[in-house]
Amino acid sequence: MTVMSVxxxxxxxxxxxxxxxxxxVTLVAALTTAFAAPWLPARxxxxxxxxxxxxxxxxxxxxxxxAGSARKIASLEHYRHVAAGADPxxxxxxxxxxxxxAQDIDxxxxxxxxxxxxxxxxxxTMVGMRFEHESALALEAGLPAPTLDTYLLHAARSSGVxxxxxxxxxxxxxxxxxxxxxxLTEAMQHASAAVRLANDLTGARRERLEGGVNALAIGVSxxxxxxxxxxxxxxxxxxxxxxxxxxxxxxxxxxxxMRLLLRMYQHRDPGxxxxx
Numbered sequence: 332m333t334v335m336s337v338x339x340x341x342x343x344x345x346x347x348x349x350x351x352x353x354x355x356v357t358l359v360a361a362l363t364t365a366f367a368a369p370w371l372p373a374r375x376x377x378x379x380x381x382x383x384x385x386x387x388x389x390x391x392x393x394x395x396x397x398a399g400s401a402r403k404i405a406s407l408e409h410y411r412h413v414a415a416g417a418d419p420x421x422x423x424x425x426x427x428x429x430x431x432x433a434q435d436i437d438x439x440x441x442x443x444x445x446x447x448x449x450x451x452x453x454x455x456t457m458v459g460m461r462f463e464h465e466s467a468l469a470l471e472a473g474l475p476a477p478t479l480d481t482y483l484l485h486a487a488r489s490s491g492v493x494x495x496x497x498x499x500x501x502x503x504x505x506x507x508x509x510x511x512x513x514x515l516t517e518a519m520q521h522a523s524a525a526v527r528l529a530n531d532l533t534g535a536r537r538e539r540l541e542g543g544v545n546a547l548a549i550g551v552s553x554x555x556x557x558x559x560x561x562x563x564x565x566x567x568x569x570x571x572x573x574x575x576x577x578x579x580x581x582x583x584x585x586x587x588x589m590r591l592l593l594r595m596y597q598h599r600d601p602g603x604x605x606x607x
Contacts, residue, residue, distance in 0.1 A: 336373045337361040337380055345384050348428050353391035360384045360495075367588035368499045368580070375502035378435055382449075383495040385428050386456060390489065392425070393460050394543065403464060407457045414453035429453065432498070439501035444509045446501070448516070452493035459488030467544040476549035479559070483524050486544075490527040493519050496588050505580040515581055518570035522589040525563035528556050529596040560593075 338361040345357045360380040368376060389410065393403050410429055413419045419426035433453075437446040462485035470476060496519070500508065531545035532553060546556050567589065574582030 333369065333373050333376065334358075334361050334365045337365060337377045340373070340377055341380055341384065344381070348385065348424050349388050350392055350396065352395050352397075353388050356384055356387045360387075363588060363591055364495060364499060366591050367496065368503070368584040370580070371499060371502055375439070375499065378432070378439070378502070379495050379499040381428075382432050382498050383491055385425065385432060386489075386491050386494045389425055389457075390460065393464055400464065400468065404461055407461050407464075411454045411457040414450045414457070416450070436498050436501045439498075441501045441503065441508050444512065445497050448512065449494070449497040449501075452488075452497055455488040456491075456494055459485045462486065463489065463544050466549075470544060470548065479546060479549065479551050479555075482544075482546060482549055483527065486546075487520070487524040487527045490523040490530065492523040492526050492585075492589065492592075496585050499584050500581045503580045503584075508581060511574060511579065511581065514570050514574060515585065518567050518582070519585060521563045521567035521570065522585060525560050525567065526589060526592045526596070528560045528563070529593050532556055532560075533596045533599065564589075564593075 338358050341357050341361065345355070349355065357380075360383040361376070364376045364379040364383065367379070389407075392398075392406065396403060398406075406423070406425075409420060409423070409426060413426050413429050414433065419430040421427065433446065433450055436442055436449050439445075466477060466482075500515075528546055531547060534545065547553065567586075571582050571586055575586050
């Protein structure tokens with residue numbers, strides 16, 4: 332019931348936000364955030380879902396939007412500045428939505444602790460999306476590909492993990508969240524890398540046809556990518572296991588979200604239409 336409640340409450344908001352060519356991920360966002368933190372009330376889960384829907388809409392704007400490269404980069408820079416606290420362009424629904432989500436996170440119990448963290452995650456995501464966009468253009472022009480470490484340093488930021496999970500932390504009633512943030516954010520870096528690489532494996536064929544950049548496009552083999560996913564998950568567990576062992580809510584939400592996405596990506600490409 333929580334998933335359907337979150338989904339129903341977001342359909343109109345997401346439709347107004349989403350460009351005509353963008354994917355409708357409203358149900359997926361409601362499902363994944365509700366699975367990550369099923370103990371939260373629907374309104375708190377919806378905050379994480381909104382953030383994930385927003386990020387997907389921006390990603391689709393960059394990948395499939397009709398505008399030229401310069402305009403896309405300008406939009407990413409605008410969103411980065413809005414995430415840092417600048418006023419949004421009132422004529423840009425994505426910028427207005429970003430400012431609204433940030434304000435709602437600030438109003439939660441742990442808003443003062445995780446609000447700045449979420450804003451930084453959004454800024455990092457915009458930098459990551461710009462890196463992917465410019466790297467794809469560079470590869471198309473025949474320029475050298477980045478190394479896997481350089482690629483992950485940027486591309487993992489646009490996996491959606493941090494942008495979606497941090498809003499869920501804001502409403503949790505667990506104590507000592509500020510004290511646990513260093514371990515949580517370290518674990519999140521590895522979760523983001525693992526999810527990004529799993530996405531790359533599943534979506535490699537589609538992205539090759541679309542001219543996108545991913546780990547395989549820069550010359551890394553599928554076997555190497557799989558091994559790196561295993562390595563990133565192991566590093567995640569080293570950082571997060573002490574907290575999950577104590578059933579610490581923010582750690583459980585991150586763990587559940589990561590593992591659900593890894594499992595989903597084993598079976599289907601999120602960029603493909605939903606099967607009938």
